[in-house]
Amino acid sequence: MAIDITMPALSPTMESGTLAKWLIKVGDAVKPGDVIAEIETDKATMEVEAVDEGVVAEILVAAGTEEVKVNAVIARLQGEGDEAAPVPKAAAAPAHAPAPAAAVAAQAPVAVPAPAKPLTPQGPLVARNIASPLARRVAQLLGVDLGAVTGTGPNGRIVKADVEAAAGKAPAAVAAPVAAAPAPAAAAPAPAAAAPAPAAAAPAPAPVVLPPTEVPFEAVKLSNMRKTIARRLTESKQQVPHFYLTVDVRLDALLKLRAELNKALESRGIKLSVNDMLVKAEALALMQVPDANVSFAGDSLRRFSRADISVAVAIPGGLITPVIRDAANKSLSKIATEMKDLAARAKEGKLQPPEYTGGTASISNLGMYGIKQFDAVINPPEGLILAVGAGEKRPYIVDDALAIATVMSATGSFDHRAIDGAVGAEFMSAFKALVENPLGMLA
Amino acid sequence: MSAEQFDLVIIGSGPGGYVAAIRASQLGQKVAIVERERLGGICLNWGCIPTKALLRSSEIKHYIDHASAYGLSAGEVGFDLAKVTERSRKVANQLNSGVKGLMKKNRVTVVEGVATLASATSVKVGERTLSAKNVIVATGARARELPHLKADGERVWTYRHAMVPPAMPTDLLVIGSGAIGVEFASFFSDMGAKVTIVEMLDRILPVEDEEISAFMDKALKKQGMTIRTKAAVEKLDVTPEGVTATINGERQIFSHVIIAIGIAPNTEDLGLEALGVQTDRGHIRTDEWGRTNVPGLWAIGDVTGAPWLAHKASHEGIVAVEKITEQPHAHPMDKSNIPGCTYSRPQVASVGLTEAKAREAGHEVKVGKFPFIGNGKAIALGEAEGLVKTVFDAKTGALLGAHMVGAEVTELIQGYVIARACEATEAELMATIFPHPTLSEMMHESVLDAYGRAIHI
Numbered sequence: 001m002a003i004d005i006t007m008p009a010l011s012p013t014m015e016s017g018t019l020a021k022w023l024i025k026v027g028d029a030v031k032p033g034d035v036i037a038e039i040e041t042d043k044a045t046m047e048v049e050a051v052d053e054g055v056v057a058e059i060l061v062a063a064g065t066e067e068v069k070v071n072a073v074i075a076r077l078q079g080e081g082d083e084a085a086p087v088p089k090a091a092a093a094p095a096h097a098p099a100p101a102a103a104v105a106a107q108a109p110v111a112v113p114a115p116a117k118p119l120t121p122q123g124p125l126v127a128r129n130i131a132s133p134l135a136r137r138v139a140q141l142l143g144v145d146l147g148a149v150t151g152t153g154p155n156g157r158i159v160k161a162d163v164e165a166a167a168g169k170a171p172a173a174v175a176a177p178v179a180a181a182p183a184p185a186a187a188a189p190a191p192a193a194a195a196p197a198p199a200a201a202a203p204a205p206a207p208v209v210l211p212p213t214e215v216p217f218e219a220v221k222l223s224n225m226r227k228t229i230a231r232r233l234t235e236s237k238q239q240v241p242h243f244y245l246t247v248d249v250r251l252d253a254l255l256k257l258r259a260e261l262n263k264a265l266e267s268r269g270i271k272l273s274v275n276d277m278l279v280k281a282e283a284l285a286l287m288q289v290p291d292a293n294v295s296f297a298g299d300s301l302r303r304f305s306r307a308d309i310s311v312a313v314a315i316p317g318g319l320i321t322p323v324i325r326d327a328a329n330k331s332l333s334k335i336a337t338e339m340k341d342l343a344a345r346a347k348e349g350k351l352q353p354p355e356y357t358g359g360t361a362s363i364s365n366l367g368m369y370g371i372k373q374f375d376a377v378i379n380p381p382e383g384l385i386l387a388v389g390a391g392e393k394r395p396y397i398v399d400d401a402l403a404i405a406t407v408m409s410a411t412g413s414f415d416h417r418a419i420d421g422a423v424g425a426e427f428m429s430a431f432k433a434l435v436e437n438p439l440g441m442l443a
Numbered sequence: 444m445s446a447e448q449f450d451l452v453i454i455g456s457g458p459g460g461y462v463a464a465i466r467a468s469q470l471g472q473k474v475a476i477v478e479r480e481r482l483g484g485i486c487l488n489w490g491c492i493p494t495k496a497l498l499r500s501s502e503i504k505h506y507i508d509h510a511s512a513y514g515l516s517a518g519e520v521g522f523d524l525a526k527v528t529e530r531s532r533k534v535a536n537q538l539n540s541g542v543k544g545l546m547k548k549n550r551v552t553v554v555e556g557v558a559t560l561a562s563a564t565s566v567k568v569g570e571r572t573l574s575a576k577n578v579i580v581a582t583g584a585r586a587r588e589l590p591h592l593k594a595d596g597e598r599v600w601t602y603r604h605a606m607v608p609p610a611m612p613t614d615l616l617v618i619g620s621g622a623i624g625v626e627f628a629s630f631f632s633d634m635g636a637k638v639t640i641v642e643m644l645d646r647i648l649p650v651e652d653e654e655i656s657a658f659m660d661k662a663l664k665k666q667g668m669t670i671r672t673k674a675a676v677e678k679l680d681v682t683p684e685g686v687t688a689t690i691n692g693e694r695q696i697f698s699h700v701i702i703a704i705g706i707a708p709n710t711e712d713l714g715l716e717a718l719g720v721q722t723d724r725g726h727i728r729t730d731e732w733g734r735t736n737v738p739g740l741w742a743i744g745d746v747t748g749a750p751w752l753a754h755k756a757s758h759e760g761i762v763a764v765e766k767i768t769e770q771p772h773a774h775p776m777d778k779s780n781i782p783g784c785t786y787s788r789p790q791v792a793s794v795g796l797t798e799a800k801a802r803e804a805g806h807e808v809k810v811g812k813f814p815f816i817g818n819g820k821a822i823a824l825g826e827a828e829g830l831v832k833t834v835f836d837a838k839t840g841a842l843l844g845a846h847m848v849g850a851e852v853t854e855l856i857q858g859y860v861i862a863r864a865c866e867a868t869e870a871e872l873m874a875t876i877f878p879h880p881t882l883s884e885m886m887h888e889s890v891l892d893a894y895g896r897a898i899h900i
Contacts, residue, residue, distance in 0.1 A: 133867055133868045134839060134840070135866060137868055154772065
């Protein structure tokens, strides 16, 4: 009998993902545990394993198809003793996804044979972009990837309005009316005159100001990660009132301790980075100032009883924030080990969604690039992010005398809806004290 | 008396109502249609169709009048207005029975009488009560009259009187230069009347592209018509000898007057107010699916507002029915691609934005024009007067609008309408092979001209 393989939910909140790659083809025999496909979500690439045995009868969603809805049938296996009647049965489970998560997502008895695009009623799903000539032209002009556009025309044909909608553009205003005064703020969606929607009501995922067309350019397709970064950070800067507090922190004691600890840990093959220690310092500071370990949740404030630190990691094509859970209560060696593993898997794009979501505060360190000081963008719904610059030798006043010390600047960005200036200052001062007296971190 | 149960009740059997009824029946609905006069509504009884029959008579007369231009000789053409009218009525009657047949074939229950809405889902017609899950109001519109511009049916007419004229006007005043006014002006002028058109705005056919208006202004004047723009008829005095009209303060005598100053929706006595149905300047307000603000109550066609065109009503009927029956391919009404046609001599046809409107909307445009004089078929037909104008978005190549004046353009415009519906760009239009020799070649040339590539100019 035929067994449907459906799009798995890689996290409880996943609604759709990109079917990045098929590792099987029609006619292949698969058995449980075989990796059959790779699925890309907003931040991670996951492997999908077969749970049933059979021969691949049909591949219904082509590799590279974006926004494949969870539970949509993506392939069909012909099992043993096979007849053709398709059985509505979810057969594939993600390789590593937490079981309950998949179950939750699967519960929704969504009538979704709807993959990326509406298709002709009976035919098999073929990922081809049927688009009107004008839609193709406009897509080219706006740099929109037709593969990412859902068509609303006859039989799912992509029409101009779909492309414009995908580009985040009001369909009416093709060009800015001549009379419109040049907007002083470049961020304001320029031809807004036609669309009376209040700016705040519709958080545009991407700015609508088009790049100059007279300069030769190459339109680079947005990865899912880039789309997520664009959307979330735009939301953050638009919706979260940021304020910033900077302190200079003396690092000498911490560096000394790190050298000693690393010597001691050498036999275990563990090497602490400065950043590992700053992660712990941030977590401890949050525990000391619980009013800073908060998240603004609309009609309430969440004060967390644990500090889970999201650590910004640059990876090819973007960045990701693996989370060190309960960092305040973890030993430095444990943090270092976890961080090494998370960062390595992050660079391969193999992190699971639960591993990079749900922190209570973030840290971003650009010290290795020699950056002295910077302001980071809060990663909502977190309430703060710490931006750490380079540790460098600076003239420093010690006991009323000019001396040389290794100093770094750290800047906290705070969500003023949740954290006020004094609380933020208290947190920064606690962080500074912990770094400057690092033995407190070991206790 | 107990209520008769239907899935859908439609009030009004014009081109909106009867088309909606057929589509609903095709989709398995049990349908009743209520009509207070004649099946087919204004369109085929008193509008589109019988006027085309009249205009055909005047066109043939025009050809015979000019027979010598084609190497033919014919004596002076006489006519019997009563017989011309009779032919027009026959055509209307034939189509009226055609609609009757269609209703029967599609098992639509036809209820004769005046409908009132007892509720959003219940319609009273005399003693009968028709209840339905959905009701579509398709009651249409009628000629607008003003207190100082009222028809009497004798010397002062609306289109309805003009269609069955009691006498042949010698000196006709047409108030209003929209499609209806210009068509009657053209008919009576070709039949031999002296015609004056008065328009309040600065040009005739004011909804058309300015160049088309200017072309028509010239063409109609050449035919002997008097055209007065930026002029208002302030007063009409009917005397035994004729009608004295006061135009911009000056008095002038006409034998007859046609009032063609727009239309008024038929919304009275339907019970709309009691149901709290929202209206906008008398027209029922609907969304792009034809839904009113009252659940279960829908409205289509002229009663919902401009453009007051039969094909718009029919399409709205299909849209509404397909939404009511939740068809997967149901598509909302796109009012930007409704062609408009005026069957005067010369004819006018257009779709989309005029050049001015396109610029107003912020488009950078490319405009193509091709004159009839450059087309072999037009010259062979002896119809070398006309223009095909196309307006493209310079950036995207979208065909924003097409505007045509000249012989048979009403039959040609659909080529551009299809192109727009398929979202063709200039590239597809240029790559299309047009048959030779036809008038349609000018449609190709106009597109080519917009991009500086016209061949025969």
